[in-house]
Amino acid sequence: MSNKISEFKTVSVIGLGYIGLPTAAAFASSKTNVIGVDVNSHAVNTINQGQIHIVEPGLEEVVKESVINGYLRATEKVEPADAYLIAVPTPFKGDYEPDLAYIEAATKALAPCLIKGNLVVLESTSPVGATEQMAEWLAQLRPDLTFPQQAGENADINIAYCPERVLPGRVMVELFENDRVVGGMTQKCSLRAQALYGLFLKGECVLTNARTAEMCKLTENSYRDVNIAFANELSLICDEQRIDVWELIALANRHPRVNILQPGPGVGGHCIAVDPWFIVSQNKKNAKIIRTAREVNDSKPQWVLDKVKISVADCAQELKLPISKVKIACFGLAFKPDIDDLRESPALHIAKAITEWHKGDTVVVEPNIHELPPAFSQQAILKQTESALEWADVIVLLVDHKEFKTIPASQITQQWVIDTKGVWRSLSHTKNI
Incomplete structure (x- = not known):
């Protein structure tokens, strides 16, 4: 866990989001000099103050200590380093086609800084062939240097792929302890990347x-997606059969x-909700189950939104109110419990759809954020848990x-409860869906 004998004295991490910042902090914790790069000036300024702009248990302490001790600093422009890690988003576009625009932008940003002997590692979840594409971009930008596709083991620049495989909420544990898979464009590339991650990694680097x-990264998340789909499909079947799923x-x-x-309102997050489409986009004929x-x-x-509409109509009829007078409270926006990450969140999608459909008042309860995303309509309000429970006629747990999960049963007096996670299903007085 020391860089005394390491060839990597300075590491640049490009992209300081939910993966990039913890990775930068992990390297800095090994007393390696780390330069974090991000186009978000707020993120850069926050990090340089020893604070963090995201929610992740255990991260702020490491960032603060690393900044104070001079091992971590952030900037908006790429600076020279011995190794560069790219950890930028890879969304999809059009018909679920992978969008490599962020990777290309990061590649162009670091290219002028490259010198012979540098290592470039792509961490962003990517379709098969993205690492080779990155190498081609670099070769076009820096014809004065050689790359693995040109010179093999004798290349001036080594290039590898090493995807993260951490769980939000446990990133600062799993980042150190989980095994990593490193794929270089040559054996030398793989070995140098293995040595780089060895600065902090306790797990095995395969x-x-x-x-x-x-493909390994895409396979891992596709496997999970298929298994979640089985549970979600069961929930649809059990609803029709009047069975507690x-x-x-x-x-x-x-x-x-x-x-x-366990079933839920859908699948969210940047990985499981996105990665399987990368396989499908490149294998349209064979990727049937995926x-x-x-x-x-x-x-x-x-399906959840349709259930909400049924409950609201039932509530309005029983209370003898216009549908627009029924008050709805949505509990949760994040894509998984106890984090602030809203990326690809089905809860966010459902809550937003409810506010667009419902002509009356809708409140949202999300303890991990301070304000609603701009996409929400103006009549949506962020409320605290207790006041939302006292106010609402229909509650939707997302x-x-x-x-x-710790709300006392006595505080949930509503008859109309749409519980997509099975947390409140034991309440006898509710008309659970």
């Missing part, structure tokens, strides 16, 4: 080639070789945050 490493899954999981996941799983999970938010 070597392969770049294309296999890229959570009880059913608990019973089925007593089988020694069955481990069904495509179907994505379609099942992508359709779940609409994320099982710890704050929601």
Whole structure:
């Protein structure tokens, strides 16, 4: 965990988001000089003050200590380093086609700083072939240097792919302890990347080639997506059959070789909701199960919205109110419990759709953010848990945050509860859906 014998004296991490900043902090914790780069001036200024602009347990302490001790600083422009890590977003565009624009921009930004002996590692989740594409961009930008596709093991610049595989909320544990897969464009590239991550990694760093490493990351998240889709499809079937899906899954999981996941309002996050489409886009003929799983999970938010509409209509009829006078409270916006990450969140999509559909008042409860995203309509209001429970006629649980799981049953007096996570299903007085 020291850089005394390391060839990497300075590491540049490009992209200081949910993965880039923890990675930069991890390297800095090994007493390696780290230059974090981001186009977001607010993020840069916040980090340089020893603070963080995202929510991740354990991260702020490491960032603060690293900044104070001079091992971490942030900037908006790439500066010379021994190794460069690219950790920028890779969304999709059009018909679920991968968008490599952020990777290309990062590549162009670091290219002028390259010198012979540098290592460039792509961490962004990417379609197969993205690392090779990055190498081609660099070769075009720096014809004075040689790259692995040109000179093999004798290249001036080494290039590898190493995807993250951490769970939000546990990043500062799993970043150190989880095994990593490193795929270089040559064996030398792989070995140098392995040495780089060895500065802080406690888990094993397993070597392969770049294309296999890229596919490995996509496979991991596609596997999870398929399993979640099975649980979500079961929830649709059980709803029609008037069966408690959570009880059913608990019973089925007593089988020694069955481990069904829990259903929810859909699938969110930048990885599981996106990565499978990267496989589908490159394998349209053969990726049948993967495509179907994505379609099942992508359709779940609409199913939840339809249930909300039914409950609101039922509430209005029983209370003898116009539908527009029914008050709705949505609990949770993040894509998973106890974080502030809203990327690709089905909860966010559902809450936003409710506010657009419902002509009356809608409130949102999300304990991990301070203001609603701009996309919400003006009649949506962010409220605290207790006041929302006192105010609402219909409540919609979308994320099982710890704050929601500990609400006393006595505080939930509503008859109309749409519980997508099974947290409040035991309440006998509610008309649960």
